[in-house]
Amino acid sequence: DALSGGDLSAAIEEVEELLILSDMGMETVESVVDTLRSRTKRSDNAVQVLKEILVEHLKEVETSETIFSELPHVISVVGVNGTGKTTTIGKLSKMYSSLGKSVVVASGDTFRAAAVEQLKHWCEQTGAEFISQGHGADAASVAFDAVNHALSKKKDLVIIDTAGRLHTRHNLMEELKKIHRVVARLIEDAPHEVLLVIDANTGQNGLMQARKFLDAVRVTGIILTKLDGTAKGGIVFAISRELGIPVKYIGIGEKLEDLRPFDPEMFVEALLS
Amino acid sequence: MFESLQEKLGRAFRILSGKGRITEKNIEEAVRMVKLSLLEADVNYKVVKEFINRVLEKAVGEEVLRSFSPDQQFIKIVRDELISVLGEKISRLELQSNPSKVVLVGLQGTGKTTSCAKLAYRLKSQGKKPLLVAADVYRPAAIDQLEQLGKQIGIPVCSGDRKNPLGIIRQGIEDATRNVNDVIVFDTAGRLHVDEDMMSEVREIVKIVKPDEVLMVVDSMMGQDAVTSANKFNDALELSGFIVTKLDGDARGGVILSIRHVTGKPVKFVGISEKVDGLEVFHPDRVAGRILG
Numbered sequence: 001d002a003l004s005g006g007d008l009s010a011a012i013e014e015v016e017e018l019l020i021l022s023d024m025g026m027e028t029v030e031s032v033v034d035t036l037r038s039r040t041k042r043s044d045n046a047v048q049v050l051k052e053i054l055v056e057h058l059k060e061v062e063t064s065e066t067i068f069s070e071l072p073h074v075i076s077v078v079g080v081n082g083t084g085k086t087t088t089i090g091k092l093s094k095m096y097s098s099l100g101k102s103v104v105v106a107s108g109d110t111f112r113a114a115a116v117e118q119l120k121h122w123c124e125q126t127g128a129e130f131i132s133q134g135h136g137a138d139a140a141s142v143a144f145d146a147v148n149h150a151l152s153k154k155k156d157l158v159i160i161d162t163a164g165r166l167h168t169r170h171n172l173m174e175e176l177k178k179i180h181r182v183v184a185r186l187i188e189d190a191p192h193e194v195l196l197v198i199d200a201n202t203g204q205n206g207l208m209q210a211r212k213f214l215d216a217v218r219v220t221g222i223i224l225t226k227l228d229g230t231a232k233g234g235i236v237f238a239i240s241r242e243l244g245i246p247v248k249y250i251g252i253g254e255k256l257e258d259l260r261p262f263d264p265e266m267f268v269e270a271l272l273s
Numbered sequence: 274m275f276e277s278l279q280e281k282l283g284r285a286f287r288i289l290s291g292k293g294r295i296t297e298k299n300i301e302e303a304v305r306m307v308k309l310s311l312l313e314a315d316v317n318y319k320v321v322k323e324f325i326n327r328v329l330e331k332a333v334g335e336e337v338l339r340s341f342s343p344d345q346q347f348i349k350i351v352r353d354e355l356i357s358v359l360g361e362k363i364s365r366l367e368l369q370s371n372p373s374k375v376v377l378v379g380l381q382g383t384g385k386t387t388s389c390a391k392l393a394y395r396l397k398s399q400g401k402k403p404l405l406v407a408a409d410v411y412r413p414a415a416i417d418q419l420e421q422l423g424k425q426i427g428i429p430v431c432s433g434d435r436k437n438p439l440g441i442i443r444q445g446i447e448d449a450t451r452n453v454n455d456v457i458v459f460d461t462a463g464r465l466h467v468d469e470d471m472m473s474e475v476r477e478i479v480k481i482v483k484p485d486e487v488l489m490v491v492d493s494m495m496g497q498d499a500v501t502s503a504n505k506f507n508d509a510l511e512l513s514g515f516i517v518t519k520l521d522g523d524a525r526g527g528v529i530l531s532i533r534h535v536t537g538k539p540v541k542f543v544g545i546s547e548k549v550d551g552l553e554v555f556h557p558d559r560v561a562g563r564i565l566g
């Protein structure tokens with residue numbers, strides 16, 4: 001019986017190791033491997049079947065292109081420290097500007113040293129309008145300012161930068177909720193998108209981050225950064241499996257053009273290479 | 274179910290030994306549980322395999338099978354082995370020369386700039402006269418970031434012409450000599466271990482500085498791939514140790530076991546908050562408990 005043949009089980013063991021090394025997490029790996037075993041008849045097509053299983057997984061939570069349901073469209077960018085939020089906002093503002101949208105950026109990290117200067121630099125490069133109240137201001141007040149400005153000046157898009165925060169800090173998670181509440185006072189459905197930025201190097205804690213941020217605010221998508229390194233970002237499988245949050249974009253470098261819409265097939269190809 | 278590994282193992286041994294004496298099969302089950310727990314904690318897969326083999330050898334050698342409390346003896350073997358790999362005694366900074374020089378390196382966003390300020394603050398509170406050198410010319414406002422932190426803690430920051438990293442570090446060494454600083458802490462740009470140009474730049478920086486310490490700053494929530502970058506940085510620069518950051522989060526921190534195991538270099542400090550006083554000396558036993566979960 002081919003399924004109990006040495007070749008297939010050796011192939012499956014190799015697959016298991018590859019998936020674990022990609023940060024997919026034991027539970028998710030076991031479920032994928034079980035599916036693989038039940039669908040693969042010979043070891044020579046195991047990789048192809050695996051690709052199909054993984055792509056299916058990601059397509060289950062895939063969402064369509066972002067449409068601005070009303071103007072301004074408001075995006076809030078959140079996540080733990082150092083994942084690439086500020087840089088990604090630079091990239092998003094470039095992407096939307098080149099699509100002809102008028103972009104307003106809210107300098108919502110009023111805490112970290114030189115966070116305002118860092119974001120200001122990106123806005124100068126992309127031509128996005130930069131709204132800031134300086135270091136030490138109230139983050140919710142800056143977000144309110146930016147959305148208010150966009151409303152009165154009929155701008156297309158507001159992107160809110162927020163300070164990196166560990167999901168274990170209750171008061172910081174409460175501050176994030178407050179930023180969103182304040183913005184919703186101006187536009188009921190805002191923020192229309194809440195993008196959680198996750199570093200592709202992150203291990204199983206990435207799942208905990210997603211759970212906690214989702215508990216606090218309505219996370220609508222993930223941006224997976226630093227995929228130009230050697231980490232595979234397999235944690236997104238565990239996140240989409242358990243929480244149903246789709247990956248919207250990937251970061252593949254430190255420059256403004258280094259952002260791509262998420263492509264499940266390409267992502268799985270890279271993961272298995 | 275928030276059961277600690279110790280409780281899980283205890284339960285497994287009791288259930289399995291309920292029918293009489295402990296068997297080889299019980300040990301296999303215990304090993305499987307430890308393996309799962311370490312993988313959940315982000316310890317690298319290959320490191321887990323090697324670690325488990327060492328534990329098995331010890332378990333056989335110490336005749337856990339014949340012990341009165343096999344679960345406790347087994348977990349003790351695991352814990353002791355973990356602590357011995359993590360580093361038995363707390364490792365300190367080796368500052369031999371005058372001025373002594375410490376260079377911080379690592380991947381993007383791990384906490385290098387913040388850790389430079391924390392280290393300088395710690396050295397100042399120990400009576401030293403540190404100088405900070407801002408050699409990251411790539412990230413927007415990176416130099417501003419270190420300058421602002423330096424101002425907060427009353428420590429001077431050298432930024433040279435703000436354009437050329439090698440020029441900046443040479444300026445820093447000159448300034449330190451002129452102002453009689455006894456220790457210099459150098460911040461460098463985040464870089465990928467697969468970026469040839471940036472790796473050759475950091476090799477050049479280390480060659481010019483001839484530092485007493487080259488510390489790689491690693492994020493405690495990193496997963497399986499951490500060993501790749503740790504190995505590459507260690508091969509390129511001969512690291513003297515690590516700083517592991519963001520331990521105030523709830524990542525289990527298995528990356529610490531991995532990087533320690535594959536490079537043999539000690540973890541010298543851990544970052545436990547975003548503030549300048551958020552740096553602690555590495556305690557292997559505390560981290561062991563955290564990794565085991």
Ligand SMILES: Nc1nc2c(ncn2[C@@H]2O[C@H](COP(=O)(O)OP(=O)(O)OP(=O)(O)O)[C@@H](O)[C@H]2O)c(=O)[nH]1
Pocket residue numbers: 079080081082083084085086087088109112115162163164165197225226227228229250251252253254258381382412463465
């Ligand atoms: N290689 C690579 N580096 C990235 C990517 N995205 C961001 N970075 C780098 O990661 C580092 C941190 O980026 P930031 O944008 O400051 O991250 P952040 O989440 O805003 O950080 P905090 O606000 O401090 O929490 C910077 O050095 C960026 O250049 C990416 O896709 N690839």
Ligand SMILES: Nc1nc2c(ncn2[C@@H]2O[C@H](COP(=O)(O)OP(=O)(O)OP(=O)(O)O)[C@@H](O)[C@H]2O)c(=O)[nH]1
Pocket residue numbers: 081082112164166380381382383384385386387388409412415461462463464490518519520521522543544545546547551
């Ligand atoms: N909670 C917590 N945050 C930390 C710690 N260390 C650094 N951070 C935060 O992590 C983020 C990144 O820190 P940086 O010092 O800018 O990191 P970096 O390695 O210099 O980043 P690049 O220069 O872009 O590579 C910032 O938001 C810091 O405040 C820590 O120990 N705990």
Ligand SMILES: [Mg+2]
Pocket residue numbers: 085086087109115162163164
């Ligand atoms: Mg930021």
Ligand SMILES: [Mg+2]
Pocket residue numbers: 385386387409412415461462463
């Ligand atoms: Mg830095």
